[in-house]
Amino acid sequence: MSELKLHDNGDIILETRDLTKRYGGIHALEGANFILRKGEHVAIMGDNGAGKSTFVRQITGVEQHTRGEIIFNGKTVRFENPMDARQAGIETVFQTLALADELDVPDNLFLGRELVKFRLGPFSILDYKAMRERTRQALEKTGVKIPNLRNTIRHMSGGQRQCVAIARTATFHSKLTIMDEPTAALGVQETAQVENIVRTLKDQGEPLILVSHNMRQVFDLVDRIVVFRRGRIVANLNKNETDGQDVVAYITGAKTGEEYQDAA
Amino acid sequence: MAEVSHGIGGLKFDASKRTWPNELNIFAALVLIILVFEALGALLLGQSLLFDSAGRFDSIFNEARLYIIILQVSIVGIIAIGVTQVIILGGIDLSSGSIVGATAMIAMSFAQTELVNGNPNPKAIFGPTLMDLPVIIPIMVGLSCGLFAGLVNGMLIAYTRIPPFIATLGMMVTARGVAKWWSKGQPISFPTQDYAVIGNGLGGWMPVVIFIALAILFQFILKYTVYGKHTYAIGSNEEAARMSGIKVARHKVLVYTIAGSLAAIAALVLSSKNLTAQAGMGIMYELDAIAMAVIGGVSLSGGRGSIIGTVLGALIFGVIISGFTFLRLDAYYQEMVKGGIIVGAVVLDQWRQRPSASRS
Numbered sequence: 001m002s003e004l005k006l007h008d009n010g011d012i013i014l015e016t017r018d019l020t021k022r023y024g025g026i027h028a029l030e031g032a033n034f035i036l037r038k039g040e041h042v043a044i045m046g047d048n049g050a051g052k053s054t055f056v057r058q059i060t061g062v063e064q065h066t067r068g069e070i071i072f073n074g075k076t077v078r079f080e081n082p083m084d085a086r087q088a089g090i091e092t093v094f095q096t097l098a099l100a101d102e103l104d105v106p107d108n109l110f111l112g113r114e115l116v117k118f119r120l121g122p123f124s125i126l127d128y129k130a131m132r133e134r135t136r137q138a139l140e141k142t143g144v145k146i147p148n149l150r151n152t153i154r155h156m157s158g159g160q161r162q163c164v165a166i167a168r169t170a171t172f173h174s175k176l177t178i179m180d181e182p183t184a185a186l187g188v189q190e191t192a193q194v195e196n197i198v199r200t201l202k203d204q205g206e207p208l209i210l211v212s213h214n215m216r217q218v219f220d221l222v223d224r225i226v227v228f229r230r231g232r233i234v235a236n237l238n239k240n241e242t243d244g245q246d247v248v249a250y251i252t253g254a255k256t257g258e259e260y261q262d263a264a
Numbered sequence: 265m266a267e268v269s270h271g272i273g274g275l276k277f278d279a280s281k282r283t284w285p286n287e288l289n290i291f292a293a294l295v296l297i298i299l300v301f302e303a304l305g306a307l308l309l310g311q312s313l314l315f316d317s318a319g320r321f322d323s324i325f326n327e328a329r330l331y332i333i334i335l336q337v338s339i340v341g342i343i344a345i346g347v348t349q350v351i352i353l354g355g356i357d358l359s360s361g362s363i364v365g366a367t368a369m370i371a372m373s374f375a376q377t378e379l380v381n382g383n384p385n386p387k388a389i390f391g392p393t394l395m396d397l398p399v400i401i402p403i404m405v406g407l408s409c410g411l412f413a414g415l416v417n418g419m420l421i422a423y424t425r426i427p428p429f430i431a432t433l434g435m436m437v438t439a440r441g442v443a444k445w446w447s448k449g450q451p452i453s454f455p456t457q458d459y460a461v462i463g464n465g466l467g468g469w470m471p472v473v474i475f476i477a478l479a480i481l482f483q484f485i486l487k488y489t490v491y492g493k494h495t496y497a498i499g500s501n502e503e504a505a506r507m508s509g510i511k512v513a514r515h516k517v518l519v520y521t522i523a524g525s526l527a528a529i530a531a532l533v534l535s536s537k538n539l540t541a542q543a544g545m546g547i548m549y550e551l552d553a554i555a556m557a558v559i560g561g562v563s564l565s566g567g568r569g570s571i572i573g574t575v576l577g578a579l580i581f582g583v584i585i586s587g588f589t590f591l592r593l594d595a596y597y598q599e600m601v602k603g604g605i606i607v608g609a610v611v612l613d614q615w616r617q618r619p620s621a622s623r624s
Binding site: 062081082083087100101107111113114116120123 | 491497499503
């Protein structure tokens with residue numbers, strides 16, 4: 001009951017009820033009930049094809065869910081496209097980097113929502129100065145290190161690129177950040193850099209959903225672990241009450257959470 | 265002494281090592297090519313390509329040749345301004361030459377004068393009511409033709425998702441068909457005085473002035489407006505652009521429409537300059553325009569290039585053609601060398617991309 005009360009208090013930033021996605025006959029996601037509270041960092045884990053990315057795609061408006069409900073910031077929402085989600089305050093760092101290689105850092109941060117000095121439809125004049133200034137603030141806030149803002153993304157390391165993608169969050173004061181395997185393609189140092197940014201977000205009380213395969217990373221960074229298996233949520237574990245072996249058991253199907261017995 | 269600037273997060277960088285603008289390389293190439301022709305000229309003919317070698321007192325340049333170099337590239341250059349945007353977008357436009365043909369024919373038929381030296385116009389397309397019209401009418405008709413053709417290109421590419429190569433190839437053949445069908449293959453001639461100004465005004469400098477004005481306008485638009493930013497973004501990573509909320513399909517339609525309209529402007533200038541329109545006008549212009557852009561550093565893989573680069577590419581193009589004439593070489597060699605230069609420019613572009621790709 002206490003959970004319900006929290007909901008009424010508006011402590012919950014994102015909730016999905018019975019969220020379901022089918023591609024033709026394939027049940028990619030089945031009845032997902034998920035809750036994220038303000039300031040909370042939650043990891044989503046699961047094997048390949050367990051429904052993690054499908055789940056993320058429904059929340060971020062990349063795809064439309066077949067059934068169920070998404071409640072974001074107290075309101076039921078249905079995002080037509082990623083821009084809708086972004087405008088509502090959900091910022092996503094995708095597995096495939098959504099950056100334009102030939103553009104520089106401010107251009108990428110403001111892609112699709114450029115600041116303009118003079119409004120003239122598609123020929124509105126860009127306000128480069130303001131965009132650079134806000135980029136600088138955002139990067140400093142998140143602790144991202146980039147030598148030269150005006151270099152194109154092409155000239156940056158994988159870690160720097162990922163940091164730029166993450167820095168969008170800080171630029172637009174988003175209400176929720178979702179990261180889909182942000183360090184999958186990164187080296188050790190670069191991974192540490194990204195993880196530091198995640199910690200900064202935690203300190204600032206920004207809620208986060210982290211999709212990751214990296215057990216160490218998950219236990220380092222988040223408060224709670226939600227395990228997906230075969231399109232269903234099979235466990236909802238508090239980090240302090242579980243361990244790696246336990247999580248693996250859920251991921252592989254050796255174990256299923258009590259409240260999710262019917263899902264197995 | 266390296267100049268050290270402060271970056272984000274306490275990092276420093278050497279500001280003098282900032283990426284060298286590619287336009288400077290192209291400018292260097294232009295200078296180099298001129299020097300080669302100067303050297304060959306001095307060696308073989310004892311003459312200079314660009315400088316006065318007739319011993320006149322009032323001039324150091326050979327103005328006549330400078331004029332020809334820039335004039336002969338300005339009309340295709342106008343097309344190249346549109347083609348540059350299409351290539352930066354990650355597309356290609358093969359239809360511009362044919363759009364020039366069709367637009368020239370249609371616009372010219374609305375620009376005819378009724379009486380030629382007191383006799384009825386022998387090439388008249390319409391009756392007297394549609395002759396001696398104010399010049400704005402053929403201009404608007406011509407612009408609409410190009411705009412419409414570009415719009416069709418853009419719609420096909422954006423909404424049926426067929427490759428730009430195929431869509432514009434179709435338009436290339438269709439528009440050429442329109443150009444031939446319009447007057448059943450007959451040339452259309454004898455425009456009004458006002459229409460003739462478009463290509464001959466300002467003492468013959470009008471095409472150059474139009475070219476330069478459009479180049480400045482679109483250089484500004486590409487660099488300083490949302491339109492330009494989105495064009496680069498889509499060419500650089502279309503998926504990222506879409507995920508960032510850019511209306512990719514709508515933007516593509518806009519870019520192709522602008523390219524079509526620029527081809528129409530080229531058609532107006534060309535038909536006015538020649539005082540006639542023929543169905544075969546503009547053949548191969550699309551390839552020359554693409555070549556100018558590519559030589560000017562516009563990357564065929566999209567996302568990179570600028571109008572300044574294309575203008576420099578156009579000048580390189582003009583210098584080479586004039587240089588060959590100057591050296592009294594056959595026109596056949598011109599085409600062979602032109603082909604080689606285009607391939608060379610693309611190879612160079614690929615090569616430039618490689619070191620940065622291996623860096624990450």
